[in-house]
Amino acid sequence: MGAPAATVAAVVPCKDEADRIGETVAAVLGLPEVGRVVVVDDGSTDDTATVAAAAGAEVVRHARNRGKAAALETGIRHVRELERGEVARDPAARPAALLFVDGDLRSTAANLGVLVGPVLAGEASMTVATLPAQITAGGGRGLVVGLARRGIQRLTGFRAVQPLSGMRCLSPAAVAAASPLARGWGVETAMTVDVLRAGLTVLEVPCELQHRVSGSDWRGQLHRAEQYRDVWLALVRRGWRPWQRG
Numbered sequence: 513m514g515a516p517a518a519t520v521a522a523v524v525p526c527k528d529e530a531d532r533i534g535e536t537v538a539a540v541l542g543l544p545e546v547g548r549v550v551v552v553d554d555g556s557t558d559d560t561a562t563v564a565a566a567a568g569a570e571v572v573r574h575a576r577n578r579g580k581a582a583a584l585e586t587g588i589r590h591v592r593e594l595e596r597g598e599v600a601r602d603p604a605a606r607p608a609a610l611l612f613v614d615g616d617l618r619s620t621a622a623n624l625g626v627l628v629g630p631v632l633a634g635e636a637s638m639t640v641a642t643l644p645a646q647i648t649a650g651g652g653r654g655l656v657v658g659l660a661r662r663g664i665q666r667l668t669g670f671r672a673v674q675p676l677s678g679m680r681c682l683s684p685a686a687v688a689a690a691s692p693l694a695r696g697w698g699v700e701t702a703m704t705v706d707v708l709r710a711g712l713t714v715l716e717v718p719c720e721l722q723h724r725v726s727g728s729d730w731r732g733q734l735h736r737a738e739q740y741r742d743v744w745l746a747l748v749r750r751g752w753r754p755w756q757r758g
């Protein structure tokens with residue numbers, strides 16, 4: 513059997529990832545199922561865009577920083593516009609599954625193929641990578657992760673192991689169910705709730721990925737506070753009342 517047709521478009525939101533994005537793009541482009549890699553440079557102040565383009569990505573830029581969720585929205589829109597042109601030329605062309613990839617995975621992004629198989633086979637509408645223990649020290653105390661887990665379970669019954677994981681493969685139906693995306697860092701939590709509520713299947717898949725771990729200095733704690741706020745807002749907007757018991 514030959515290599516599977518390239519039916520997946522990868523969207524990589526990036527802010528100041530010049531040191532990592534080249535390797536990440538090369539690794540994703542090496543996946544046989546991936547036909548296109550769109551890097552959304554979210555107002556970087558370094559050479560992220562130049563490095564990503566040199567590695568073979570199509571690059572879309574935000575003139576100013578708008579956050580990861582807005583970068584994902586821009587990437588999805590870009591892919592869909594390109595697809596409209598392709599369908600006009602070849603009516604048999606169909607919308608691709610999307611693979612969301614953080615820019616900081618470097619060569620470990622080559623392991624993302626395990627997310628794609630179940631979606632292309634129709635076994636899941638959305639797969640989510642679960643990461644092993646990270647080599648780099650750091651990480652928080654589980655407050656944001658715990659909030660997201662509780663909220664998702666309360667709203668849908670689904671027990672997410674790593675609810676914040678951004679590495680995800682979505683079928684076109686899952687993309688439609690998740691759209692419009694929630695703002696800021698609530699995007700993954702909201703996506704899981706919205707896809708499940710549409711009656712679609714979500715599957716967490718272990719994946720050998722290493723990423724840049726947020727530290728425990730003030731910068732890391734500020735980042736976690738923003739994550740907590742955004743996850744909380746996403747859940748409350750979907751009907752969860754964390755202050756009510758039962």
Ligand SMILES: O=c1ccn([C@@H]2O[C@H](COP(=O)(O)OP(=O)(O)O[C@H]3O[C@H](CO)[C@@H](O)[C@H](O)[C@H]3O)[C@@H](O)[C@H]2O)c(=O)[nH]1
Nearest residue numbers: 525526527554579580583614615616676677678679697739
């Ligand atoms: O304003 C921003 C900030 C970050 N990013 C990119 O978003 C991705 C994830 O950001 P990162 O700083 O690595 O966030 P983490 O805290 O490590 O993220 C964890 O938690 C987030 C949800 O809170 C998820 O989006 C991530 O996938 C998950 O790894 C990276 O490619 C960034 O370059 C943007 O595009 N715009």
Ligand SMILES: O=C(O)[C@H](O)COP(=O)(O)O
Nearest residue numbers: 651652653654655656657
């Ligand atoms: O470092 C992390 O894992 C995320 O920033 C989430 O923080 P948490 O550990 O407080 O849930």
